[in-house]
Amino acid sequence: MKQLTIRTKLTLWYAAMLILLLGIFIPYLYISMSNMMYHSEENLIKLHITQALSAVDIENNHIVFVEPKELIRSGTYIYIFDVKNRLINGPDANPEIIDTVPLYDKPRYVSVSGSKWLILDQPLQNDNKTIAWIRASRPLEPVSEALHSLIMISLFAFPIYLLIAIAGGLFISGRALSPIDKITKTAREIGQGNLAQRLNLPKVEDEVGRLALTFDEMLDRLESAFKRERQFTSDASHELRTPITVISAHAEESLIGQKSTQEYKESLNVILKESRMMGQIVSQLLMLTRSDEGKYKLEIEDIYLNIIVNDVMQEMQKNANDAGVELKLTVNESIKIKADQMLITRAIINLIDNAIKYNKTGGWVKISLYTNEGFARLIVEDNGIGMINDEIPNIFKRFYRIDKARSVKGTGIGLSLVQWIVNAHKGIIRVESVFNHGTKFEIDLPIE
Ligand SMILES: Nc1ncnc2c1ncn2[C@@H]1O[C@H](COP(=O)(O)OP(=O)(O)O)[C@@H](O)[C@H]1O
Numbered sequence: 001m002k003q004l005t006i007r008t009k010l011t012l013w014y015a016a017m018l019i020l021l022l023g024i025f026i027p028y029l030y031i032s033m034s035n036m037m038y039h040s041e042e043n044l045i046k047l048h049i050t051q052a053l054s055a056v057d058i059e060n061n062h063i064v065f066v067e068p069k070e071l072i073r074s075g076t077y078i079y080i081f082d083v084k085n086r087l088i089n090g091p092d093a094n095p096e097i098i099d100t101v102p103l104y105d106k107p108r109y110v111s112v113s114g115s116k117w118l119i120l121d122q123p124l125q126n127d128n129k130t131i132a133w134i135r136a137s138r139p140l141e142p143v144s145e146a147l148h149s150l151i152m153i154s155l156f157a158f159p160i161y162l163l164i165a166i167a168g169g170l171f172i173s174g175r176a177l178s179p180i181d182k183i184t185k186t187a188r189e190i191g192q193g194n195l196a197q198r199l200n201l202p203k204v205e206d207e208v209g210r211l212a213l214t215f216d217e218m219l220d221r222l223e224s225a226f227k228r229e230r231q232f233t234s235d236a237s238h239e240l241r242t243p244i245t246v247i248s249a250h251a252e253e254s255l256i257g258q259k260s261t262q263e264y265k266e267s268l269n270v271i272l273k274e275s276r277m278m279g280q281i282v283s284q285l286l287m288l289t290r291s292d293e294g295k296y297k298l299e300i301e302d303i304y305l306n307i308i309v310n311d312v313m314q315e316m317q318k319n320a321n322d323a324g325v326e327l328k329l330t331v332n333e334s335i336k337i338k339a340d341q342m343l344i345t346r347a348i349i350n351l352i353d354n355a356i357k358y359n360k361t362g363g364w365v366k367i368s369l370y371t372n373e374g375f376a377r378l379i380v381e382d383n384g385i386g387m388i389n390d391e392i393p394n395i396f397k398r399f400y401r402i403d404k405a406r407s408v409k410g411t412g413i414g415l416s417l418v419q420w421i422v423n424a425h426k427g428i429i430r431v432e433s434v435f436n437h438g439t440k441f442e443i444d445l446p447i448e
């Protein structure tokens with residue numbers, strides 16, 4: 001059975017079921033038909049013998065019998081015998097029927113020269129004395145002939161039914177399974193690198209229809225995943241190329257001729273800055289890819305958010321001073337949450353870093369932390385350059401930077417990482433911004 005197609009298997013099952021059904025049905029039909037026909041023959045002979053009895057007259061101890069016309073026509077033969085079993089009246093054919101010993105009131109089947117007959121005997125009484133007896137007999141040949149034709153017709157029809165069933169089965173299963181063939185064909189073509197292909201079968205709410213729909217949806221997901229992957233690789237290489245170019249340019253420049261110590265130092269500083277930047281990009285990229293693969297295992301522990309925020313503030317203080325931005329901190333309580341310390345620190349750094357970078361000289365960054373309805377709420381607010389509303393949905397996308405020409409350095413990974421970190425901790429991130437006035441990021445992290 002293994003090598004057969006589903007279509008053939010279905011058809012074979014179908015045919016087998018039909019053979020089984022007909023195998024049960026035809027004998028059943030034959031048996032009930034023959035029972036019914038023999039039963040009605042018995043009823044008929046009983047009726048005819050009563051009709052015959054009422055047609056008998058006794059005149060001066062003589063039996064007078066005038067057979068009614070309908071009895072003659074009915075095919076029932078009537079015989080009258082005296083008590084000594086001598087035939088008084090009746091057709092003289094069929095000596096075997098005449099010779100059969102009488103048995104009153106019970107219809108019997110007898111075989112007469114190869115064919116079956118039904119006979120019924122009844123005593124003929126006068127003044128409570130049996131004076132003769134009467135026998136009715138009917139040939140059963142018409143009945144057996146009818147049953148024989150029934151069998152013949154059934155046997156003849158059997159292979160025809162079977163053929164129709166097989167042809168119908170092949171047709172219906174072929175139609176039902178043809179979308180599957182299409183799915184297979186499309187899947188093969190897609191194997192050759194064409195992810196834009198779709199089945200686009202008409203929407204039918206059956207098993208195969210759902211399969212086709214699921215298949216198309218899967219292709220949608222695959223296609224966008226591949227696209228994202230390609231985009232990611234190209235963006236990542238692009239982001240890494242800039243610092244590499246800067247580094248090589250400075251190294252090459254330093255190698256030409258003699259330079260003062262001051263000049264070497266400057267070049268080395270640039271190289272250090274750029275390589276740190278690359279280190280940042282690479283480590284953030286690594287985090288993102290691992291989070292994508294679902295491989296990142298959070299190291300959850302009890303952490304004090306107020307301490308982390310304080311530490312980050314201190315670390316960022318130099319950046320803020322360089323940018324001429326004032327950092328203000330409002331933390332009034334000690335807040336303990338269960339979280340991955342490294343990731344949470346990363347998220348806070350990224351937010352404060354943005355608030356400093358996208359600011360103005362003389363601007364400020366306010367950081368506040370407090371508890372709110374089972375959540376720890378961290379707000380990073382600045383009065384910097386802000387964003388136009390249309391851009392806000394994009395800033396969490398990887399490598400997305402508003403207006404790349406802004407002189408500020410960046411990779412566009414920062415916020416996508418922040419968003420992932422917040423989601424991974426079942427938290428919520430919100431952002432509000434007014435162009436040229438400032439931006440406010442708000443993060444809620446569950447305390448338990
Ligand atoms: N506090 C902010 N004020 C104004 N714009 C911001 C702020 N934070 C983020 N942005 C915008 O969102 C973009 C994406 O931010 P991010 O993912 O951190 O990338 P990057 O900082 O490397 O440019 C930034 O390029 C910037 O245009």
Ligand SMILES: [Mg+2]
Pocket residue numbers: 350353354410412414415
């Ligand atoms: Mg950033």
